Amino acid sequence: MALLFALASVVPALQDQGTQLGDLPRRPFDALTIAVVALECLPLAVRRRWPALCLALVSVGFVIDQLRAYHTVAGAALAIALLSAGAHLQRRRRTTIVLASAAYLALAVALDRQGSTEGVTGFAIFYLLLVLPWGIGAWLRQTRAAEAERRRHVALTARAAERTRIASELHDIVTHHVTAMVVQAEAARYLTAAPERLDTALTAITDTGRRAITDLRHLLDLLNPDHGADPRTPSVGKLRALVEQTRQAGQPVEFTVEGSPARTTGGAEVVAYRVVQEALTNALKYAHGVRTTVHVHHRDRETTVQVSTEGSGSYAGGPGGSGRGLAGLRERVGVLGGEFSAERRADGGFDVRARIPTGSPS
Structure with a gap:
């Protein structure tokens, strides 16, 4: 943009099309004209990084341009500098407005003393025309600030939702693993007479504790802002390990899987895993030792899960849950x-x- 204005200023056909304030007779270009054009145009290259400096240099060039009556096309760069200052200037905005207005007033007085026929009305109208690009820039600045605040609010809301999700995950994991460990520990109390079975029970408790620590570390890693990995998706193998862990706690569980998970599940596999985990936890807590069946069926567009516990007991959602x-x-x-x-x-x-559609919800 800076080079465009500079080149346009030296094109002969455009030399009579420049900004003319004060209606003074136009002066032919001379050696000083090149410096004036450079002062008006080149600062535009830094108008976003240093808007105040850009406006100051362009304004000095514009003042010399009008006092010397060159009336170059480069004078239009003042509007760009004002718009950029209004949009990007962060500090001392009021001071900048006051100084710019004072400089314009001094320019108007100087032009009037040189014989300008513009008059007060003409100078006032031109001043209002200069206020317009500043106002547009200020509006753009406010719009960007509002958009940034909206995005910040969305980010905070998403972060709170993610923390809620992780808290729910922690609830499920802690409940399941701790329940399994408690049941296994209770069973171990009656195995003192059978050292081999006692060793197996204690090993199961140790394995359950290690799995709990591993899962908790994974979820807590998700709270790290530098964590870039995608959440882990429990596979069929993970479900089998979950069922085997429940069996080790003394719960007879039959597990069957039909079909294969879809390539894109949209979180369905995670939810299916949590459904089985919660149901087996309730079975351990409120129907320990009762036959339980787990059936998972993967279809093209959905995954169905059914966990059934026979007999009577105090299940979650009922007495004691x-x-x-x-x-x-x-x-x-x-x-x-x-x-x-x-x-x-x-x-x-x-x-x-549970019937869980695969893919993202519409």
Whole structure:
């Protein structure tokens, strides 16, 4: 832009098209004209980084241009400098306005003494024309500030939602692993007479604790702002490990999987894992030792999960259970556009079912 204005100023066909303030007779170009054009145009290259300096230099060049009556096309660069200052100047904006207005007043007085026929009205109108680009720049600055504030608010909201999600994940993990460890420890109390089985039970408790620590570290890593990895997606192998852990805690579990997960699940695999985890945790807590079946069916556009526990017991959501885990699952499945149910059967058993669409919700 700076070079464009400079080149336009020396084009013969445009030499009569420049800014003319004061209506003084035009003076032919001379050696000083090159310096004036450079002073008006070249500072535009730094108008965003140093807007105040750019405006000051361009204004000096404009004053000399008008007092010497060159009336170059480069005089239009003053409008660009004013717009840039209004948009990018961060400090001492009022001082800049006062100084610029005082400089314009001094220029008007000097031109009047040189015989200008512009008059007060003409000078006032030109001043208002100079205020316009500054006002446009100030409006752009306010718009950018409002957009930055909106993005900051969106980021804070997203961060709070992510922390809530992680807190829910921590609830599920801690509840499941601690429940399994407690049940395993209770069972170990009755195995003192069988050292081999006692060793197996204590090993299971140790393995459960290690898995809990690993999962907690992974989730806490997500709180690190420098953490760039995608959240881990539990695979079928992870589900098998979860079932095996529950079996080691003394819960008879039958596990079946049909189909293969879709390439793009949109979080469905994670939710399916949490559904199985929460249901098995409730089975351990409130129906320990009762036969439990886990069935996971992967289809093209959805994954269905069903966990059933036979017999009677005090399940989550009923006496002795808060139901907060199931409520959280219902919310997670609903976010993906799926369906979730947890209900007692007529024979006293309990069923947890979830239909989870794969991909992002529309």
